[in-house]
Amino acid sequence: MALLLATLAACSRTPQREPQRPSVTASIVAGEDAAPLIEIVAINRLPLTSAELVDPAGATTPAARIERETLPTTTVERQGIGVGVSGGSSQGIEGVTIELPLFGSRRRPPPSPGLVRSRARLPILDGDAYALSWERSVVRLRFGTAPGETSLAEVPAPDPRRH
Numbered sequence: 001m002a003l004l005l006a007t008l009a010a011c012s013r014t015p016q017r018e019p020q021r022p023s024v025t026a027s028i029v030a031g032e033d034a035a036p037l038i039e040i041v042a043i044n045r046l047p048l049t050s051a052e053l054v055d056p057a058g059a060t061t062p063a064a065r066i067e068r069e070t071l072p073t074t075t076v077e078r079q080g081i082g083v084g085v086s087g088g089s090s091q092g093i094e095g096v097t098i099e100l101p102l103f104g105s106r107r108r109p110p111p112s113p114g115l116v117r118s119r120a121r122l123p124i125l126d127g128d129a130y131a132l133s134w135e136r137s138v139v140r141l142r143f144g145t146a147p148g149e150t151s152l153a154e155v156p157a158p159d160p161r162r163h
Helices: 002-010 127-136
Strands: 015-017 023-030 036-044 048-054 060-062 066-070 075-077 082-088 092-099 116-123 138-143 151-156
Touching: 023 151, 036 048, 036 138, 048 066, 048 116, 060 116
Parallel strands: none
Antiparallel strands: 015 075, 023 036, 036 116, 048 060, 048 138, 066 116, 082 092, 138 151
16 A cells, blocks of 8 residues: 555645746858858846956957847646545545546646747957857857846857858
8 A cells, every 4th residue: 555655645636837047049041242241149037247258368349239129928737636635544544536637627836937049149340250169159148137146157159161
């Protein structure tokens, strides 16, 4: 009986939220005038507020514009079996209840805060210099605007041969 209860308890339904790990991609794209740009796409709970290319000497080239969109909120639930046991110490077990999630009759967790997809484009001012130093360059990102609600991230500059 104890093994059955342990097995059923291990399978119990636990609401799960989709992971909210920030993700950042950086790639080289051609701009409107065919000049190369670094395109940053970041998904995070905080909006991207600044992005800049930092070369090995510390010189920075900021993004001229950042576009943002709020993504719809979603939740994921794991389905399983719930178990309840009732009774007292002198009376023994009076009953066992097993709950199966049938026909959508399950509780939903509160929605998670939405994620923001941000897109920034940074100009590559000197393509030849970038081609020589891209491996030592980084893209510095700042997320959020409220005090205590900001974060910084750095990602490697993208390989110019992959565009």
